[in-house]
Amino acid sequence: MNIKHAPILERAGIEGSYVSSSLSWAQLQRGTFDIAYSVLEEPLLRVAWRLYNVAFQAEAKIEPNRSVVAVLADQRTRARWFGADLGSDMIAAGRDCIDVRTDGPSAFFSVTIDQSALHREFPASPDADALTHDLPRFSIARDPIQAAHIRGVTRLLFSRPSVAQRMASGTLIPLLADALGNYGGCAVERTKCLNRRFTAVRACEAYMRDHVDATVTLLDLTTVCGMRARSLINAFEAVTGFSPMDYLKRLRLNGVRRALGRPARAHTRVIDVATAWGFWHMGHFANDYRAMFGETPSQTLLNSQRQFALG
Amino acid sequence: MDPARYSVRIGESHCVAEGIPYDALLDRIVEFTIRAAVARSVDESEWEHEELRRRGLSALQIFCNQRAVWDDRTTFESEIAAARRQDAAETFEATNELNPALLASLDRDLRARWRRAGYEVPSLLRDMKPLFAELERDAAERCADARESLLGEILKAQAQETRQS
Numbered sequence: 001m002n003i004k005h006a007p008i009l010e011r012a013g014i015e016g017s018y019v020s021s022s023l024s025w026a027q028l029q030r031g032t033f034d035i036a037y038s039v040l041e042e043p044l045l046r047v048a049w050r051l052y053n054v055a056f057q058a059e060a061k062i063e064p065n066r067s068v069v070a071v072l073a074d075q076r077t078r079a080r081w082f083g084a085d086l087g088s089d090m091i092a093a094g095r096d097c098i099d100v101r102t103d104g105p106s107a108f109f110s111v112t113i114d115q116s117a118l119h120r121e122f123p124a125s126p127d128a129d130a131l132t133h134d135l136p137r138f139s140i141a142r143d144p145i146q147a148a149h150i151r152g153v154t155r156l157l158f159s160r161p162s163v164a165q166r167m168a169s170g171t172l173i174p175l176l177a178d179a180l181g182n183y184g185g186c187a188v189e190r191t192k193c194l195n196r197r198f199t200a201v202r203a204c205e206a207y208m209r210d211h212v213d214a215t216v217t218l219l220d221l222t223t224v225c226g227m228r229a230r231s232l233i234n235a236f237e238a239v240t241g242f243s244p245m246d247y248l249k250r251l252r253l254n255g256v257r258r259a260l261g262r263p264a265r266a267h268t269r270v271i272d273v274a275t276a277w278g279f280w281h282m283g284h285f286a287n288d289y290r291a292m293f294g295e296t297p298s299q300t301l302l303n304s305q306r307q308f309a310l311g
Numbered sequence: 312m313d314p315a316r317y318s319v320r321i322g323e324s325h326c327v328a329e330g331i332p333y334d335a336l337l338d339r340i341v342e343f344t345i346r347a348a349v350a351r352s353v354d355e356s357e358w359e360h361e362e363l364r365r366r367g368l369s370a371l372q373i374f375c376n377q378r379a380v381w382d383d384r385t386t387f388e389s390e391i392a393a394a395r396r397q398d399a400a401e402t403f404e405a406t407n408e409l410n411p412a413l414l415a416s417l418d419r420d421l422r423a424r425w426r427r428a429g430y431e432v433p434s435l436l437r438d439m440k441p442l443f444a445e446l447e448r449d450a451a452e453r454c455a456d457a458r459e460s461l462l463g464e465i466l467k468a469q470a471q472e473t474r475q476s
Contacts, residue, residue, distance in 0.1 A: 215324055216323075216324055217324050217325070218324070230355065233357065243361075245322050245325070245359065246358050248322075248324070249322060252323070269397040269399040269402075270393065270397060270399070271394060271397075271399050271402055271403055272399075280320070280323065280372070280374075281320070281373075282379050282403070282406070282407050283372075283379055283380070283381035283382070283383065283386065283387065283407065287383070287386065290386075296389065296390070296393070298389075298394075298397070
């Protein structure tokens with residue numbers, strides 16, 4: 001298997017699936033972020049295996065006419081798909097967009113299907129319909145046998161690269177069609193409480209992103225989402241694993257890291273970037289940044305400037 | 312008289328004190344600590360409260376005359392060197408200062424206050440867990456007493472009403 005590594009999710013995310021450049025992501029746990037990934041590409045689908053070493057969250061739009069089916073690649077992974085717990089006995093599916101959050105190291109197998117190509121190839125196939133039109137916008141189905149089946153076949157494809165190119169579509173399309181044909185019957189219903197919590201967290205995240213350089217308080221967030229403070233804290237802990245203010249700090253640290261990682265101009269200064277992301281105390285900022293990413297902000301800047309100079 | 316004015320934040324959002332003298336700063340930190348411990352005792356603590364409990368005084372972002380106070384010499388020196396490389400030394404020096412003695416003095420003075428209030432606690436620099444434990448225990452006892460007292464009052468009032476009727 002040809003395993004690649006990436007220190008940021010954008011690179012591996014875009015290469016490994018049909019997500020568009022609107023990917024927004026954040027490393028949520030301390031450590032030096034690393035994604036090991038491998039992608040099998042065919043005209044009808046892309047199969048990806050990804051291993052993340054720390055917790056992260058990612059939201060992205062999928063390119064038009066694509067759908068994604070994903071399963072956990074191991075038992076250790078703790079993940080949420082649009083806020084709902086995703087277990088190893090489940091199959092996650094979606095089109096238009098993805099929203100994934102993990103609690104720690106994680107591994108996924110995903111299959112991204114090109115719906116147009118599939119319909120061109122099999123115009124009258126009910127399988128093609130199951131894989132495209134019948135797929136909900138985002139959902140999870142509990143189907144331990146099919147989940148294990150998809151996991152087993154995908155693992156096999158990656159362990160036998162010589163045959164994988166020939167058999168990926170031929171094996172996976174009927175398997176996925178079978179799994180998704182029965183998808184409605186196994187779908188895990190989203191509770192009203194989960195929907196309310198997820199919507200509140202998404203609204204707060206959007207507010208946090210729009211007010212990166214301002215003081216954002218819990219009161220502001222309760223106003224944005226119309227929840228009581230305690231309910232909002234519970235919602236954040238259920239959906240993200242962190243309290244709102246802790247999550248805000250992590251998002252902002254990621255924002256600084258992204259800005260330092262691709263400096264907009266030659267004379268980028270850490271102090272300006274940190275202030276632009278709402279960090280007022282440089283001592284605490286420097287310590288938090290180093291604890292989160294394993295290097296100082298100035299090291300990040302220096303490394304990216306070196307890479308920029310090397311072209 | 313110390314003309315310095317202090318501001319303290321926890322995280323980027325919670326302001327504990329803004330532009331006040333040293334003695335008033337001690338009052339504010341004590342008040343915030345009590346509020347945090349009481350909130351925790353009724354399971355209503357927020358992230359800022361937990362930060363104070365877990366990290367002690369090192370959780371506080373302290374500003375003296377609007378300059379961020381650093382207590383870690385090594386990090387300060389490496390960051391000021393980096394700021395010089397980035398032509399930001401002037402801005403950095405205008406908004407930051409190294410003063411490890413300030414945290415030590417806050418620790419000493421706060422512990423003296425807690426001692427006067429009947430709480431003998433170890434250093435508050437790295438965490439406040441023992442202090443929180445004592446405050447939470449006291450809060451829980453007071454709550455239990457208040458509940459018992461309320462119960463007694465209601466029963467007494469009902470007994471009176473029964474006698475009158």
